[in-house]
Amino acid sequence: MELHPGAKIVYVDETGFNLYTMRTRGRAPVGERAIRTVCGSKGANTSVIAAISDQHADGVLYYEVVQGGVNREKFANFMQSLSAIIGEDDPIKIVMDNAPCHHNIGQLVVMPDNQEVVKLPPWSPFLNPIENCFSVMKSAAKRRLAEEQPRLNSRxxxxxAGFTVKAWRDELLRQAIVYSMGAVTQEKVANEYQFANWHVPACAA
Incomplete structure (x- = not known):
């Protein structure tokens, strides 16, 4: 059983990153503590809005990195770009949760007839494959930021590089986010789709 038999499904959501997106564990010789000097400021929040598809070669169909949180305007701009990328050929269900910035998005964005926005039931993250994909992204970003730690603290x-210290840290965070997208493979996305579909019969019962 699938969420929408016969239609291609794209999942959309957003998540936040900052310089506190760091590993919380490390290694050290026996009897010694693992100590690491970290940036004293978490910096500005950065958000990622992403769309995944199990039929896209890279897993992540489209994403945008935006400063601060995601409001309705930012999300509507993202959706307009995503709609253009998807095109008008096949029937597409664009699935998302009920976050405030998603409210009435179908009225805010001009979409062709083959595209339809579908909202998930409240409190159903297990039906949204992108949630676990975000976890994979954040793990990859943590690894990258750990490697970049000396440069993060380097005036x-x-x-x-021609940046202020704050802008430099924001840039390294952006680079870590872009790097993390490669961790979300088509195979990973397909597995998460399968996991979400596994829950559908119980939810429909």
Whole structure:
């Protein structure tokens, strides 16, 4: 059983990142503590709005990195771009949760007839494959930020790159986010789709 037999399904959601998106565990010789010097400020929040498809070669069909949280305007702009990328050929269900920024999105965005917005039931993250994909992204971003830690704290590196320290840290965070997208493979997305579909019969009962 599938959520929408006969239609291609795209899942959309958003999540936040900041410089506190760091590993909380490390390794050290026996008897010693694992100590790491980290950035004292978490920096500005950065959000990712993403769409996944189990039929897209890269898993992540489209994404945008935006400063701050996601409001209705930012989400509507994302959806307009996503709609253009999807095109008008096959029937598409664009599935999302009931977050405030998703409210009435079908009225805010001009979409062709083959595209339909579908809302998930409240409190049903297990029906949204993108949730676990975000976990994979954040794990990859944590690894990247751990590798970049010396540069995050380097005023010299920021100056050499032509950034203020704050802008430099924001840029390294953005790079870590872009890097993390590669961790969401088509195989991973397909597995998450299968997991979500497994829950459908119980929800429909």
């Amino acid at each position: 010299e590196a920021a100056t050499a």
